[in-house]
Amino acid sequence: MREVISTSDAPGSALFSQAVKAGGFVFVSGLVGVDAATGTLAGPSIQEQTRQALANCETVLAAAGGTLDDVVEVGVLLVDPDDFPGMNEEYARWFPETPPARYAAKLGAVLPGVLVSIRMTAFIG
Template sequence: MRQIVSTPDAPSSPLYSQAVKAGGLVYVSGLVGLDVTTGSMAGPTIGDQTRQALANCRTVLQAADAAWEDIVEVGVLLTDPADFAGMNEEYATWFSASPPTRYVAKLGVELPGVLVSIRMTAFVG
């Protein structure tokens, strides 16, 4: 059974679900560093946007009754691969012990002001 997860506290679009729960897994869509309270990107730096994108993912996971510790995979897409070190610096503060698997690739579309998009998969049993 497939369950759509949504919350007004994270970026959304009519073109995708924020997350889908299916078979004990929660698939979180790629979310950017948009602060929904202001409607603007969280800041101009890769650290600002990585922090907000991860916070947005956490918010969606919580709406799906999943915990941060349930994350098994993270996918990171960077607009500019030169931002890898800056993204890693912020990312490491969120996953200090027993991090999930991860991949990092170049974001293939141009989105004004967007430096990073992060997606996740969590296992909730």
């Protein structure tokens, strides 16, 4: 069974679901560092945008009944691969021990001001 997860507390779009719950898994779409309350980017730095993107993922996971402790895999897409160290600096604060599997790649889409997009898969079942 497939359940679409949606919350107004994280940025969304009519073009994708914020997350889809299937069986015991929650698949969180790639979310960027936009603050849902203001509709603007959290800031110009990779650390600020990474922090907000992770907070957005956490919010969507909570709407699905999960937490960051349930995350088994994270995908990070960076506009500029040189931002990898700065992204890692903030990311390490969110997953300080026993982090999930992760990949990082270059973001192909051009979105004005956006530096990072983060997606997650969690197992809550």
